[in-house]
Amino acid sequence: MFAVIETGGKQYKVKPGQRLRVETLKGEAGDSISFDKVLLIAAGENEVSVGAPYLEGKAVSATITEHGRGEKVKIIKFRRRKHSMKRQGHRQNYTEVVIDAIDGQK
Template identity: 50%
Template sequence: MYAVIKTGGKQYRVVAGQKLKVEQIPADIGQEISLDQVLSVGEGDQLKIGTPLVAGAVVKATVLAQGRHDKVKIFKMRRRKHYQKRQGHRQNYTELRIDTVNV
C-alpha cells in the first residue's frame, strides 16, 4: 500500500518502511508523528483519490534525524561590468521513516 502525502509544500509518494527527507518539522528525534494531509492512497490497481484529501487517511512516521543538506553555491556575474556575487545556502531537513499507511 502506498500513499501520496503533502508536507512542506511538496508532495511525496511513500510506502511503509521507506526513509524520506522532508522540509524541517519541529519534532524531537525518536518522536512519532502523524501526517494527515494524504492526497491519495493506492494498493495494486486500486486507487483512492481525495478531494482534496482522503478522509480518515493517516500516515505514521518516526523522526530519525534533523540535519542540513549539502551547500548549494550561487554565483552571479555580469561580464564587463565588474560585478560578481557569491552566495551559499544550506536547507534544513527532517529525516523520517514511514511506519504505517492507514486508510
Template identity: 50%
Template sequence: MYAVVATGGKQYKVQEGEILRVEKLAGDVGSDVTFDQVLMTSDGTDVALGAPLLEGAEVTGTIVEQDKSKKVLVFKYKRRKRFRKMQGHRQPYTAVKINTIKA
C-alpha cells in the same frame, strides 16, 4: 501499500518502511510525526482518491534525522564591471521513516 501525502508544499509517494526526506518539520530525533494530508492510497488492487483529501486517512512515521542538505553556491557576476558575489545556501530537511499507512 502506498500513499501520496502533501507536506511542505510538495507531494510525496510513500511506502511503509522507507525513509523520506521532507522540508524541515518541528520535533526531535525519535519523536513521532503524523501526515494527515493524504491525497491517495492504494493497496495494489483498490485505489482511493481524495477530493482533495481522504477523510480519516493518515500516515505516521518517526523522525530519523534533522540536518542540512549539501551546499548550493549562488554566484552573481556582471561582466566588465568588477562585480562578483558568491553566496551559499544549505536547505534544512527532516528524514522520516514511514511506519504505518492507515486508509
C-alpha cells in the same frame, strides 16, 4: 501499497519502511508523527482512493530519525563586462523520517 502525502508545500510518494527527507518538522529524534494531508492511497492495481483534495480520516504515520542540514548549494551571480560578481551559499534544513504505516496498516 503506497500513498501520496503533502508536507512542507511538496508532495511525496511514500511506502512503508521508506526513509524520506522533508522540510523541517517540530519534534525530537524518536518522536512519532502523523501526516494527515493524504492525497492518494493505492493498495493494488484496482484499489486506488483519490482525495478531493485530501482523503478524510486517512493518515500516514512516521518516526523522526534525525534533523540535519543538506549539502551546500553555491549561487553565483555574474555580470559580464561590469566587473561585478556576487557569491552566496545556502544549506537547507531537513528532517529525516521513516514511514511506519499507511492508514494504520503495516
